[in-house]
Amino acid sequence: MKVTVVVGARPNFMKAAPVISALKRRDGIDVEVVHTGQHYDERMSDAFFRDLGIPEPTANLAVGSQSHARQTAEVLTRFEEFLRNTRSDLAVVAGDVNSTIAAALAAVKLLVPVAHIEAGLRSFDRTMPEEINRILTDSISALLFVTEPSGLRHLQREGIPAERVHYVGNSMIDTLLRMKDRALGMPLPPGIQAPFGVMTLHRPSNVDSPAVLAGILDALAGLCRDLPLLWPIHPRSEKNLEEFGLIGRARGIPRLHLLPPCGYLEFLAMMARARLILTDSGGIQEEALVLRVPVITLRDNTERPITVECGGNLLCGSEPSRIRAAARTMMDLDPAEFRIPEGWDGRAGERIADVIARFLKDPWL
Ligand code: UD1
Secondary structure (H helix, E strand, O other), rough: OOEEEOOHHHHHHHHHHHHHHHOOOOOOOEEEEOOOOOOHHHHHHHHHHHHHHOOOOOOOOOEEEEEEEEHHHHHHHHHHHHHHOOOOOEEEEOOHHHHHHHHHHHHHOOOOEEEEEEOOOOOOOOOOOOHHHEEEEEEEHHHHEEOOOHHHHHHOOOOOOOOEEEEEHHHHHHHHHHHHHHHHHOOOOOOOOOOOOEEOOOHHHHHHHHHHHHHHHHHHHHHHHHHEEOOOOOOOOHHHHHHOOOHHHHOOOOOOEEEEEOOHHHHHHHOOOOOOOOOOOOOOHHHHHHHHOOEEOOOOOOOOOOOHHOOOOEEEOOOOHHHHHHHHHHHHOOHHOOOOOOOOOOOOOHHHHHHHHHHHHOOOO
């Protein structure tokens, strides 16, 4: 049986890697990787393949950066063509990026069943492109792999048949646990010593508006007086800082270190030693919890409520005063008291491979 694992953007790689390696160890399953090319820079893509040991893709669809409609349409068209020229018994997609829904849709229309890693998450914020991608992907998937209890509730409420839904834990955390020791052996960027905080920012709601981005810089200027901050900048955010004339202001904030995007290990090395993480990413909220580093999330909602319930995450939106207050609150907590969700134990990839192996023996759409 042949399983086609589709990846496209940075957060997909660490979710798919453990599933790819668990499937490769199964007899009778042939695994191929297809890269949509949504992310293509060395530091956004190749560095992750290398760090995580993901096999060379059979195909790179090279869709690149485009508007939502064009990017989605290119993945749809090119992945459909790929599938027409091969045989696949299951397409595996991960997360909530445009490549996820596009690859799932192309596959299911060709009667190739779809498995979705990280199903059921909901922010209930339909202005987020990822929320639309999640809802649509879940609705057409034959196998839905859930990472946290809220996912089970959402899928049940949306009428997804229970036999499709599997609580498996978090495969991205498999990757983190596998790589953590190696990352801790890596040096920090030159001139950086603990204590420090780490920040990531790339959501359109934070970086596409000059006023919001300028407010966040004000908050950072205040925070950096107490704690130096490392900020590996996503290309989208860097482009906007330049376009809005804010890059000089960002560079001028004392103790704010602007860095290029990092590879997986390099970033994990920073996160694992951080005193505080500021982010608007989804996955980093989860990684921070397992690393027991307090995180403040510069959003008003999260599709990962378990990270808040377990004590490690506080939502603070993008208002400067709320950001500063949230940072103080979280730095006062004892991370030893954070709880770790069920199944975030390094074995999720194996559990996913178990379900897939059973499904391939008796598939249904
Ligand atoms: C995408 C995902 C988002 C995910 C994020 C992680 C969607 C809708 N969004 O957002 O969910 O959290 O990836 O990074 O799928 N760019 C480069 N080099 C690259 C890739 C992108 O320079 O390798 C620049 C381009 O200018 C591009 C911009 O970043 O226009 C945005 O890239 P895109 O993939 O469209 O969305 P992200 O913001 O990365």
